Amino acid sequence: MNSRELSRRGFLASTASLAICAPRLCHADGESIGGKRPLLVPVHEQVICPWSSEHPRHDHQLIFPLDDVRLLLVWSEYYSTSDTPLTKKGNADAGDAVSCQISSMISTDRGRHWRDHKVMQQNVWRHNVKHPNLVRLSDGEVLFFYVGWDSDAQRNVYMRRSLDNCASWSDQQQVSEPGWYCNNADRAVRLSSGRALLPAHGPYDEKYIGGRPYRGGDLHAFVFISDDGFRTWRRSAESMTAPGRGCHEPTIVELDDGRLYCLLRNTNQRQYVSYSADGGDHWTKPAPTELPSPESPALVKRIPATGDLLLLWNNVASSSNWPRTPLTAAISRDEGDTWTRFRDVDNRPDWDAAYPSVTFVGDEALVAYYSRDTRWKRDSEVTLKIYKIDQFYG
Numbered sequence: 493m494n495s496r497e498l499s500r501r502g503f504l505a506s507t508a509s510l511a512i513c514a515p516r517l518c519h520a521d522g523e524s525i526g527g528k529r530p531l532l533v534p535v536h537e538q539v540i541c542p543w544s545s546e547h548p549r550h551d552h553q554l555i556f557p558l559d560d561v562r563l564l565l566v567w568s569e570y571y572s573t574s575d576t577p578l579t580k581k582g583n584a585d586a587g588d589a590v591s592c593q594i595s596s597m598i599s600t601d602r603g604r605h606w607r608d609h610k611v612m613q614q615n616v617w618r619h620n621v622k623h624p625n626l627v628r629l630s631d632g633e634v635l636f637f638y639v640g641w642d643s644d645a646q647r648n649v650y651m652r653r654s655l656d657n658c659a660s661w662s663d664q665q666q667v668s669e670p671g672w673y674c675n676n677a678d679r680a681v682r683l684s685s686g687r688a689l690l691p692a693h694g695p696y697d698e699k700y701i702g703g704r705p706y707r708g709g710d711l712h713a714f715v716f717i718s719d720d721g722f723r724t725w726r727r728s729a730e731s732m733t734a735p736g737r738g739c740h741e742p743t744i745v746e747l748d749d750g751r752l753y754c755l756l757r758n759t760n761q762r763q764y765v766s767y768s769a770d771g772g773d774h775w776t777k778p779a780p781t782e783l784p785s786p787e788s789p790a791l792v793k794r795i796p797a798t799g800d801l802l803l804l805w806n807n808v809a810s811s812s813n814w815p816r817t818p819l820t821a822a823i824s825r826d827e828g829d830t831w832t833r834f835r836d837v838d839n840r841p842d843w844d845a846a847y848p849s850v851t852f853v854g855d856e857a858l859v860a861y862y863s864r865d866t867r868w869k870r871d872s873e874v875t876l877k878i879y880k881i882d883q884f885y886g
Contacts, residue, residue, distance in 0.1 A: 525784070525807065525834050529820065530886070532835045534877035540597075540606055540860070541567055541874035545577045548584035549592075550874045551862035554678035555851040556626045556634075558657055561600050563853070565860075566612060567874055568622035568677070569595040582868035592620035594638055603858045603878055613652075617642045625680035627688055629721050632657050637667065637690055639674055645705040647672045649692065651722060667716055667725055668692075671702030676741045676789060678849035683746050689772050690716040691754075693740035701731055711738030713756055715772045729773040732766045734758045736811075739766075739778055741789035745801060747827045753801075755781070757789045761809040765828075783831070786810035791848045792828070797855065797881050800825050804837065804848040804859065816846040819861060821884055833885055837877060842866050845875070857881055 541550035553567035570592040578584055594613040597606040615621050619641035627635040634654045641647045649668040652661040667690070675692040682688055693713040694702035701712045712731035718724065732739045736759035744754045752768040756778055763785045764778040783790070783805060790805035800823050807820035818839035822831040837859055838845035848861040857879050864872035 525782075525820075525822075525831075529807075529818075529834045529836050529839075531839060532821065532837055532877075532879055532883055534859075534879050535856070536604055536876075536878040538876055539863070539873045540565065540876045541569070543581045543871055543873050545572065545579065547571055548578055548581070548871045549590075551847055551872050552622050552624065552677040553847075553860050553862075553874050554624060554626065554849045555603065555858050555860060556628075556658075557851065557853065558598075563599040563603060563851070563858075564626075564658060565597045565599065565606055566624045566626065566677075567595060568592050568620075568624070569611075570620070581871050582865070584869070584871050587870050589619045589641065591615060592622050594621055594624050602853050602856065603876060612636075613638055616640070619643075619647075622677075623675055624677050625675065625690060626658075627680045627682055627690075627722075629682075629688075633721070634658050635680075635688070635722050636661060637675070637680060645672060646670060647674060647706075649673050649675065649690070649716065653722075667722070668702065671700075672704070672706050673702045674740075676743070676847070678791070679741075679743055681744050681746065683752075683771060684750075685771060686719070687771055688718045688722055689744060689752075690722075691742040691744050692716055693738075693742065696731070696733070696738070701727070709737050711740040713739045713742040713754075715742075715744070717772055728775070730775050732756060732764075732775050732778045734760060734764050734778045736760055737787070739764060743789060743791050744772075745792045745794055745828075748799075749827070753792065753828045755783075755790045755792055755803075755805075757785075757787055759787050759811050761785065761811050763790050763805060783807070784809035786816060787813045788816050788846050791850060793850055793852075795857070795881060795884075796852050801828055802850065802857070802884060803831060804850060804861075806846055807834070807836075814844075815866075816844040817841060819845040819848060821859075823884055835884060835886070837861070838863065838875070844872070852881070855881055857884070 549570035556564045596612040617640040623639040625637040697704040714731040739756040741757040756764040762780040763783040766778045819837045823833040862872040863875040
């Protein structure tokens with residue numbers, strides 16, 4: 493029995509007993525994947541990035557532990573370039589290509605309060621910069637990835653390196669070859685082998701992924717791979733796609749047997765799944781899961797305290813981008829083969845709640861996501877809800 497299994501058993505002994513159920517989707521204690529589910533009540537809740545006339549949209553966030561005390565919030569902070577001040581939410585029409593920078597704040601009380609607002613990456617592109625990812629290589633060395641969007645044909649991935657635990661950063665270097673690429677916040681993975689993976693996607697043409705401007709279809713998901721701390725990099729040998737608009741915005745977790753488990757956004761009313769047995773180079777053909785979904789991304793991470801997998805996604809079947817509610821959590825105790833303990837994080841019918849991130853701090857999970865009234869066009873805020881980990885188990 494390994495140390496993670498010992499930790500997992502010790503943790504679960506202090507929680508309510510869990511039903512053992514099959515097949516892929518389990519309905520216990522009256523919960524339902526597609527019907528009414530319990531709503532998780534957080535121990536702390538706040539809008540940590542509120543709407544303002546200067547900053548009418550916030551999203552694509554992550555929370556990164558700097559040390560045993562400090563947490564770093566990093567997010568995409570859009571800004572208004574209009575000479576006319578906005579007076580109320582919903583009028584900015586802050587679309588994906590409008591001006592945006594990457595900003596940060598610090599918490600020293602496990603996410604209850606945030607201070608020291610700073611611009612972490614200025615916008616030096618014609619459109620914007622967003623989609624932050626952070627990867628820790630050592631106590632002092634951290635990699636910072638982001639996407640700089642210059643034109644319809646040039647949307648590229650860049651990296652900066654810190655040797656002093658995010659206090660300062662090196663000059664940027666371009667990770668992707670020139671083209672059209674994107675990734676999501678809080679998706680970078682460090683494998684047990686030391687390999688670093690940056691999940692990404694782009695439009696496919698006869699030459700390669702990202703070799704043409706995005707035209708609304710034929711999206712392929714893949715990973716950037718590094719075995720030397722991203723001093724050198726390469727793309728995975730294979731990509732992942734599906735009928736419709738293709739597959740994009742992958743989320744990846746390493747399984748106990750060394751394989752990689754990847755969920756994929758697509759237009760087929762389900763989350764699709766693919767596996768890699770060689771650290772991300774080759775992938776199985778994406779197949780539909782039983783997880784209903786609109787065209788919005790999921791997030792899957794391993795819970796350190798239990799060893800189980802936590803899934804967050806928009807739990808409703810739709811071939812379009814909408815609706816993006818409810819935002820539901822589920823647990824897998826068998827490495828993604830089955831999911832159970834369906835609980836809603838946010839189920840307001842007239843609010844979007846999507847693009848989640850999650851960070852585990854001791855016995856708590858910090859779940860952040862973008863939220864907005866559906867009448868607000870693209871204006872959005874970042875909501876943080878903090879839960880005790882055992883709340884996901886019931």
